[in-house]
Amino acid sequence: MDVMEEASRREALGQEIIHMEIGQPGARAPAAVINAAQEALANGYFGYTEARGIKALRDRVSRHYRETYGVDVPESRIIVTTGSSAGFNLAFLGAFDPGDRIALTSPGYPAYRNILKALGLEPVEISVGPETRWALTPDLLERSHAEKPLAGVLIASPGNPTGTMMRPDALKALCESAQELGIRFISDEIYHGLVYEGETATALRYCDDAIVINSFSKYYCMTGWRVGWMIVPEALVRPIERIAQSLYICAPDISQRAGIAAFDATEELEIVKAGYARNRALLLDRLPKVGFQELLPVDGAFYVYAGVRSFTNDSSDFTRRMLAEAGVATTPGADFDHDRGNGYLRFSFAGSHKDMIAAMDRLTAWLK
Known part of the structure; x- marks a missing residue:
C-alpha cells in the first residue's frame, strides 16, 4: 500500500508509472455480471439478505463444486461473505478461542497474521523453501x-x-x-481458476471438515464488488452465521445477485486468463535475462516472486529506487516474509501485455 501511495503521488506529478504492485485483475468484471447488476438496479430495491447469503447464490456455488471438483457440498454449509477478508475473520472467530495458535507459511499473505493478532490469536509462521517446493509439509x-x-x-x-x-x-x-493431529484445516482457494501448470484440487476432496475460503475477486475480476464465500462444517454454520449477522449483517445484495452470473462467464474469463498466461511467459523469459535469477514456481495466480540478492540485500530500498528511477512499481518481499523478505520482491502480471513489455524494457535499461 505504501508503494501504491507513492506511485500515485508520482503519477500526480506527471511521472508515468507501470503498476505491478497491485494484486488485482486489470480486466473489468464480465459482461454477464455487469448485465445482472444493471437488471437488478432497474428493479430498484436492495435490502438485507440472509446472513448466509441468498439461496440462489449458495445453490450456484454448490453446483460449482460438483461440476468443477466432483465434490458434493450442500448449500447449507455455504456462507456468502463480504469478500474473502470477511471469510477469514469469520473462520478465525468461529473456529478458535483467544490465545489459540494458528500455523501459516512464510512467505505468505501478511493479512493472515495481522487479522489473527487483532483477534487475539497467535500466528505461528513456518518457513518453507525450495526443498519442499515452497509448501508446508506434514513433517513441518x-x-x-x-x-x-x-x-x-x-x-x-x-x-x-x-x-x-x-x-x-x-x-x-x-x-x-x-486431521490426525486434531488441527483445524483452513484452505485459502481464492486463486483457483488461475492455474497454468498442474492439477487444481480443493481441500474438501481430502478433508470434509476443512474450512474453505474463496472469492469472486481474482478469477472472476470482481475485487470491488466485495463478495466471496466460505464452506464450513455443519457444526460451525450456526456460530459463524450469528457472528456474521452481528458484524456486517450480509454481503451486498447487488453483488450477490451479480455473483450468480459470474459462474456462466467462463468464456470471457478464460480470455482474461489467457492474457495472464501470456504475461507470465513474458516475465519468466525476460526477468532472468535482466538479472533476476531466482524465480519461484509460478503455477498459478498472477505473481512472480523473484530473488534480488544479485542486486541488493534490501528489497524495500530496491523497490523504492525502481519506482523512482524506472517508473515500475512492485512490492517488496518484507511484507510476506519477515526473515528472508529483504531478498525478494513480488511482480504482479495482472496488467496489460503492453504494460508488461514496457516494464521489462524499462528494467532492462535501468539495470544495465
Whole structure:
C-alpha cells in the first residue's frame, strides 16, 4: 500500500508509472455480471439478505463444486461473505478461542497474521523453501505442533506472493496429517481458476471438515464488488452465521445477485486468463535475462516472486529506487516474509501485455 501511495503521488506529478504492485485483475468484471447488476438496479430495491447469503447464490456455488471438483457440498454449509477478508475473520472467530495458535507459511499473505493478532490469536509462521517446493509439509506441521500445540493451520494454493500451488498428493498428505493431529484445516482457494501448470484440487476432496475460503475477486475480476464465500462444517454454520449477522449483517445484495452470473462467464474469463498466461511467459523469459535469477514456481495466480540478492540485500530500498528511477512499481518481499523478505520482491502480471513489455524494457535499461 505504501508503494501504491507513492506511485500515485508520482503519477500526480506527471511521472508515468507501470503498476505491478497491485494484486488485482486489470480486466473489468464480465459482461454477464455487469448485465445482472444493471437488471437488478432497474428493479430498484436492495435490502438485507440472509446472513448466509441468498439461496440462489449458495445453490450456484454448490453446483460449482460438483461440476468443477466432483465434490458434493450442500448449500447449507455455504456462507456468502463480504469478500474473502470477511471469510477469514469469520473462520478465525468461529473456529478458535483467544490465545489459540494458528500455523501459516512464510512467505505468505501478511493479512493472515495481522487479522489473527487483532483477534487475539497467535500466528505461528513456518518457513518453507525450495526443498519442499515452497509448501508446508506434514513433517513441518508435526514438528511445530510438537513444540507447542496448534489449533489450526492455514494454507493458500496457489499462494500469494509466490503463485506456487500444492500438488494434489501433497495437499492430501497435509490434510490427513492435520486431521490426525486434531488441527483445524483452513484452505485459502481464492486463486483457483488461475492455474497454468498442474492439477487444481480443493481441500474438501481430502478433508470434509476443512474450512474453505474463496472469492469472486481474482478469477472472476470482481475485487470491488466485495463478495466471496466460505464452506464450513455443519457444526460451525450456526456460530459463524450469528457472528456474521452481528458484524456486517450480509454481503451486498447487488453483488450477490451479480455473483450468480459470474459462474456462466467462463468464456470471457478464460480470455482474461489467457492474457495472464501470456504475461507470465513474458516475465519468466525476460526477468532472468535482466538479472533476476531466482524465480519461484509460478503455477498459478498472477505473481512472480523473484530473488534480488544479485542486486541488493534490501528489497524495500530496491523497490523504492525502481519506482523512482524506472517508473515500475512492485512490492517488496518484507511484507510476506519477515526473515528472508529483504531478498525478494513480488511482480504482479495482472496488467496489460503492453504494460508488461514496457516494464521489462524499462528494467532492462535501468539495470544495465
